[in-house]
Amino acid sequence: MKVNSNINVLGGLPDWNLVNVFLERNMSSVRADGGLYSYTAIKTDKSVTRFENAISETLIRFANSEVETLVRTFLEEERLSNDALLLLFWNASFNNELLNYLNDQVYFVSFYSGKITIKQDEVLDCLKDLREREVDLKKWSESTIDRTASKYLTLLKKFNLMQGSVNKEIVHPYLNDKMFVIFVYWLKAIESRSNLLDSDWIKFSFCEPSIFVERLMHKKFSKYYELLYTGDKLKIQTLVPYSTIYNAIK
Structure with missing residues (x-):
């Protein structure tokens, strides 16, 4: 499994409008086209670059031209509508193996069993179990594992798949x-x-x-x-x- 910290980064992304920005341009063109502050209130180039990498690797990387056309058209027409966020969730899950693993082992298990909530400890236990088998995860500190468990639930909330602050509840979407x-x-x-x-x-x-x-x-x-x-x-x-x-x- 390819493991990275993009769940943490995207879970902490304060300005999701950057998804549309980086769908059309990279940091170099952002700097050339009026600078960072023309697009976001995030203050430092370093932070925006970190978000750009996570967005490009997870949200707007495409398996083939058909997926790219589907996602680009949707985002251009609807920006970050609820439906567009759902499509980004599908695409992110395909692109990020750790996200997909947590979806499979935690989110969808709870979703299809009719559970109302997912607790951070459930995600934490899943990550610790996976760490026993994955070399890259063995390098992660306890604090990184804890933060990933928390940010995973936050990311699901950003995709409108969970709601609430402390005790996050599962949203059961119905596809129109x-x-x-x-x-x-x-x-x-x-x-x-x-x-x-x-x-x-x-x-x-x-x-x-x-x-x-x-x-x-x-x-x-x-x-x-x-x-x-x-x-x-x-x-x-x-x-x-x-x-x-x-x-x-x-």
């Missing part, structure tokens, strides 16, 4: 029709398995696999994709180019 189609296109773009029923990413639809398949088969979505479902195999063929799917469903 637009986001359901966007999820299908994102899933098709990042999943290498031919049988989508084997995909570990289906849980990111926030519904059980059987419900996901049932919704896939609604006739109103037939203009966006074709599917082949045999009970134990699922294949999807998208019908609209990634460059125009956002405008086709908005």
Whole structure:
């Protein structure tokens, strides 16, 4: 597993408008185009550079051109809407192995078991268990592990997947029709398995696999994709180019 501190950095990011800034430019062009203060109230270049690295590595790094087109179009049209943050959560989870691991072992376990809250100690226990097996994590101090557990929950809150301050509660999102189609296109773009029923990413639809398949088969979505479902195999063929799917469903 590739481990970095981006969960800590993004959990502490005070100005998420920098996501859109760095989608279009880097620090060099920011300095040349009116300077740092034209874009953010964050005071030092060092801090902004640290945030730029985390944003570029986790939020706006793209597995392929289809994902890039999907994310760029969405952010250009909606900036940081709730739906855009959900798409960034999917993309960040694909890009950051530690984030995806915590999602798999903590967040989605709690989400699908019907729990109301996730405590920091649960994340902490998961990280300590992982540290026993991951060489890079063995280098982390107790304070770094503690901070990562805390910032992970804060990051979920920034994605609108949890709410509250001290005792954070799980939000149970329901994908509207637009986001359901966007999820299908994102899933098709990042999943290498031919049988989508084997995909570990289906849980990111926030519904059980059987419900996901049932919704896939609604006739109103037939203009966006074709599917082949045999009970134990699922294949999807998208019908609209990634460059125009956002405008086709908005």
